[in-house]
Amino acid sequence: MLVTVMDAPPTRDETGDPWTTRGGVGVMIRPIAGDDEEGMARFHRSLSPETVYTRYFNVAKLSVRTAPARLDRVCHPAPDDETVLVVETATAAASGRRIVGVGRLSVLPGGGGAAEVAFLVCDSFQRQGLGSELLRRLVEAAGRRGLRHLRAHLLPGNVAMRALCLRAGMRLAGGLEEQEIRAEIDL
Numbered sequence: 001m002l003v004t005v006m007d008a009p010p011t012r013d014e015t016g017d018p019w020t021t022r023g024g025v026g027v028m029i030r031p032i033a034g035d036d037e038e039g040m041a042r043f044h045r046s047l048s049p050e051t052v053y054t055r056y057f058n059v060a061k062l063s064v065r066t067a068p069a070r071l072d073r074v075c076h077p078a079p080d081d082e083t084v085l086v087v088e089t090a091t092a093a094a095s096g097r098r099i100v101g102v103g104r105l106s107v108l109p110g111g112g113g114a115a116e117v118a119f120l121v122c123d124s125f126q127r128q129g130l131g132s133e134l135l136r137r138l139v140e141a142a143g144r145r146g147l148r149h150l151r152a153h154l155l156p157g158n159v160a161m162r163a164l165c166l167r168a169g170m171r172l173a174g175g176l177e178e179q180e181i182r183a184e185i186d187l
């Protein structure tokens with residue numbers, strides 16, 4: 001079999017893009033990489049049931065979220081259709097680093113220039129500005145891809161996500177009585 005450089009899974013960008021949380025903690029924000037599977041499993045183990053529920057709209061089991069096939073897919077996004085950013089604590093030793101947030105942009109099929117975004121920040125790093133920063137970067141990524149429309153699905157009672165989206169200029173469609181609502185913005 002002919003193995004080319006293109007076949008090698010991407011490896012973690014050791015430098016990343018430094019950023020500081022509101023509480024003064026140094027983190028790196030970078031694209032997810034093929035060797036993040038263990039870090040992602042650890043990230044999922046750190047999430048409270050409430051955080052899991054507000055992201056997946058159900059109590060998605062840890063065993064499902066960390067199934068090897070799923071982690072493999074998550075850590076190898078399709079370059080044409082997905083941008084996935086992780087936030088990692090920035091310590092000198094690689095062994096001390098841990099993923100504390102993930103933001104995902106997925107281009108919707110159909111060629112209409114629309115994409116969906118979703119976010120997950122671990123409990124101990126919420127309300128530190130990470131969600132807003134990830135959204136800002138994914139809006140930029142959407143612009144670079146020439147996309148025209150972004151949307152996110154959220155539970156009506158998700159006050160954090162509502163605030164984050166409204167602050168970014170997204171409009172909310174759907175009321176508190178709905179099962180889920182949509183935040184959207186034309187770019």
Ligand SMILES: CC(C)(COP(=O)(O)OP(=O)(O)OC[C@H]1O[C@@H](n2cnc3c(N)ncnc32)[C@H](O)[C@@H]1OP(=O)(O)O)[C@@H](O)C(=O)NCCC(=O)NCCS
Binds near residue numbers: 055125158161163164
């Ligand atoms: C929603 C989520 C991504 C927000 O991330 P975050 O890093 O906490 O967001 P930010 O720190 O940028 O906060 C943005 C704003 O949201 C509001 N907010 C955040 N957390 C809040 C909370 N617990 N209660 C009330 N408002 C909150 C605030 O207005 C906040 O700005 P402020 O702190 O300057 O007032 C995060 O809470 C999370 O991962 N939740 C679980 C998963 C989820 O709901 N994902 C979204 C569905 S795709």
